[in-house]
Amino acid sequence: MASITADDAFVDRQRIEVSHLTKRYGTVAAVRDLSFTVEPGVVTGFLGPNGAGKTTTLRMLTGLVAPTSGTATIGGRPFGQLRRPSRTVGAMFDASAFHPGHTARDHLRVYAAMGGHPDSRVGDLLALLDLTEAADRRTHGFSTGMRQRLSLATALLGDPPVLLLDEPSNGLDPEGTLWLRGFLRRLADEGRTVLISSHVLSEMQQLVDDVVVIRRGELVAAGPWSRLAGSPAVLVTSPDADRLAAVLRGARPDGAPQVEDLGGGRLRVHGLDAPGIADLAASHRLRVHELVSDETSLEQLFLDLTADKAATP
Template sequence: MTDGRSSPDTTGEIVVSRLTKIYGSAPAVDDLSFRVEPGRVTGFLGPNGAGKTTTLRMLLNLVTPTAGQATIGGRRYANLTDPVRHVGAVLEASSAHKGRTGINHLRVICTAAGLPRSRADEVLAQVGLAPAARRKFKGYSLGMKQRLGIAAAMLGDPRVLILDEPANGLDPEGIRWMRGFLKSLAAEGRTVLVSSHLLSEMQLLADDVVIIAAGRLIRQGPVDQVIGSMAQTARVRVRSPQAETLRAALERESATVDVDDQGALLVGGVDAPTVGRVALAASVELHELATERPDLEGVFLELTAGKAGIR
């Protein structure tokens, strides 16, 4: 903050403990527990209807849990003193009066929150929206509205940032900016929790992931560890003008062999050196031999297969 006040005395750790929310007879969130640590970007992932938004709303005291609890720095959001200085949240693209400028929208929030009006200018510059500060909200693109929402979340200089699909509407340059911005906040020791469907981007952005499906925890941990835990799914991609001969030889070695839409063999159960040895023994010419390791998208799809969201 630039007004001389010290940062809130909180570690910023988010703890979700046996959180449950039932609508009618169906649980939207079902006995869910996980932790989000300060100084790291944590991706919150799940199929549509997995319960991500409901979880975030319970964390922010917008929805009352049926059971369990969620805390930020050891306290429920409702019990935080001056929560704008503890937690910044964006659960949807910023909404403002269409005739109000971006700077005036933020100044209104500053006044209501007891923050200096100068913070509006500071956060607009921070999110790269200063050139559009005096444009009316009705002329903002979706990506600009996303940036304005993040600016509003940053007004209190919070130690915790909670974002639901923040890259929605951003172009590639905006997504790259978002990645750098959130990483820089985590590097300052802040807690950053991000829900997103952009799995390739999340692999670049997140330090940790929490994956849920049908309201339940499926997997949690550092991104590299979560991907590494599925290393057994690595396949060898091989192309050969004698593909059928090679396929038969590999299957005699108990390998599993599929063919992709480009005619390449996708071999499981053996490693690349074994494929090369088998090809040499069968006098098969190879045009490509490479190991395809799982990425976050592939791991996510495998972990959540058949676990459709309830709501």
């Protein structure tokens, strides 16, 4: 695949921008006043519970669903105004959208012809997606993982700088998941815009740079994953936990660390790293049996952001 240089002009052309996007079906609002931006050169996770509006948003981005109001653009243009859509955007929404009587090679040739792409792309992508041995097998016999690879190959026919992928790791075994992670990272490192919707949060945490989280069609958080996760806490186990907590709270009078007593001689400390805690404990002759980093997981952040809060009286 051709490498892409992420200069300023490229960034402007390939940025995804969703602005005050709303989609109503009668009285039901699937998406409500949604705004976010997806930048080239990073992998962005598009997250939300079932029914949050992720698929509807992706379909509005690709012109399959008309918004009630607002805009969804790629490089400043709605999908319908792109001159060569498949050379700009590769979309992977349905891993079962194959004619059961077609082989993988047949399928890719049909889509290559429809998009005006050279037939040579078919062989290149079969090799790239590790489908060469299955190229002449009919798709009705494909496993879920093979269907995912063929869907991704279809999205890449135009060598597009923008990829919209809905659940691309579904059905992949651990080896396939590891391969996909590396493959998508390489695409982003080339300067491509990669937006992924997925429910596999453990995998997303290892892959994404940025996240966009929606709930009931509305934005609840967007930005770099590292910023949203915040600094990790440190879990401390000490038989002198009470005295250590007092020392830690007094360590920085102008910005004392937050110390939470978990009971059983265990503390959760925000605002000091493990070496700092160990040094303070040693200087006060306090015993420490364990120091463990307690990083916020993407799953925990997701649950915190999307959980239904109990109504207050």
